[in-house]
Amino acid sequence: GQNIDQPTEMTATEGAIVQINCTYQTSGFNGLFWYQQHAGEAPTFLSYNVLDGLEEKGRFSSFLSRSKGYSYLLLKELQMKDSASYLCAVPPVLGGATNKLIFGTGTLLAVQP
Amino acid sequence: DAGVTQSPTHLIKTRGQQVTLRCSPKSGHDTVSWYQQALGQGPQFIFQYYEEEERQRGNFPDRFSGHQFPNYSSELNVNALLLGDSALYLCASSPRASGNTGELFFGEGSRLTVL
Numbered sequence: 001g002q003n004i005d006q007p008t009e010m011t012a013t014e015g016a017i018v019q020i021n022c023t024y025q026t027s028g029f030n031g032l033f034w035y036q037q038h039a040g041e042a043p044t045f046l047s048y049n050v051l052d053g054l055e056e057k058g059r060f061s062s063f064l065s066r067s068k069g070y071s072y073l074l075l076k077e078l079q080m081k082d083s084a085s086y087l088c089a090v091p092p093v094l095g096g097a098t099n100k101l102i103f104g105t106g107t108l109l110a111v112q113p
Numbered sequence: 114d115a116g117v118t119q120s121p122t123h124l125i126k127t128r129g130q131q132v133t134l135r136c137s138p139k140s141g142h143d144t145v146s147w148y149q150q151a152l153g154q155g156p157q158f159i160f161q162y163y164e165e166e167e168r169q170r171g172n173f174p175d176r177f178s179g180h181q182f183p184n185y186s187s188e189l190n191v192n193a194l195l196l197g198d199s200a201l202y203l204c205a206s207s208p209r210a211s212g213n214t215g216e217l218f219f220g221e222g223s224r225l226t227v228l
Contacts, residue, residue, distance in 0.1 A: 008153075031214050042117070042203065042219035043156070050214070087155050091214055099146045099207040099217050100169060103155030 002026045004104035006088050011110045012078055020073045020086050020107045028093030033101060034062055034073045035087040043087055046073065075109075083111045115140065117220035119204050125226045126194050134189040134223045138206030142218070145187040147179060148203040150222070156203055162187050163209055191225075199227045 003025045012018040024032065031050035035043040049055055049064035049071060061074040075082055085106040092102060118137045126132050138145050144163045148156035158171040162181035181187045185206075191198055201224050205217040 004155075035217075040221075042221045043217075044219070045216040048214065048216070089155070099144055099205050099211075099215075100158050100161055100171075101156075101217065103157070105153070106155045108153075 002090060002092060002102045004088055004090065004102060006086075006104040006107045008105065009108045009110070011112060012075075014078055014080060014111055014113050016078050017074065017076050018078060018109065020075070020109065022071045022073075022088035022104060024069050024071070024088070024090055024104075026069075026090055026093065026102075029066055030091045030093045032064055032071050033089040033091075034071075035089060035103075037085045037087060037106065039084070046086075078111050080111050080113070083109060085109070117204055117206050117218050119202075119220035119223050121223055122221070123224045123226075125228060127228050128194055128196060130194050130227075131190065131192045132194060132225060134191075134202050134204075134225075135186065136188070136204030136206075136220060137186045138204075139218045142206035142208050143185050144207055144209045145181060145185065146205045146217075147187070147189045148205060148219075149173070150201040150203055152200070159189070194227045196227050199225060201225075 006022045034046040037043040047062035054063045059076045064071045087106045088104040089101040146161040147159040150156040160170040165181045176192045178190045201222040203222045204220045
């Protein structure tokens with residue numbers, strides 16, 4: 001089966017850097033997604049990692065270590081608008097289906113002035 | 114280009130009633146999935162529709178059923194509502210060709226409250 005763990009809540013200061021961790025245990029591996037979800041809104045795609053290493057995309061970067069079952073999302077130069085829930089998700093390898101993802105509970109990030 | 118649209122945005126029902134939620138996928142997408150998101154939790158996969166058939170199902174009882182129409186839009190039906198069915202119901206779409214490693218596009222959801 002699949003299990004995904006991420007912290008429930010985090011707080012950071014505007015302009016700072018924050019790292020949101022995600023650990024996973026899966027039967028096989030088919031990549032890892034990060035989504036952002038503002039309160040009352042739809043989740044939106046941030047990143048997809050399938051190979052080890054860091055992928056940078058503007059202020060947001062995502063890291064993957066397949067051997068450790070570990071990923072993190074790094075947010076730089078935090079802005080108030082980055083206050084949101086950040087969801088770690090993996091597609092199942094066995095019994096997978098198009099657009100089926102297994103999500104973690106999400107990490108609620110609060111950015112303070 | 115409209116993204117994924119869902120209706121209604123909010124609704125309130127009482128226990129035992131039935132509800133129908135609707136979803137129109139993003140233009141060019143033929144595969145639709147439904148997710149249930151309880152407060153403070155991540156979305157949970159309910160089922161997926163492609164070519165008007167349910168292709169895969171998550172761990173949800175038969176009270177949850179769905180339908181996909183020839184224009185790829187979809188409905189989620191929940192019968193005999195329970196208090197625990199209160200949640201945000203999200204619809205997600207993608208092209209089938211993207212497999213399960215492509216980006217999902219979500220609608221803003223239908224928030225169901227069961228009293």
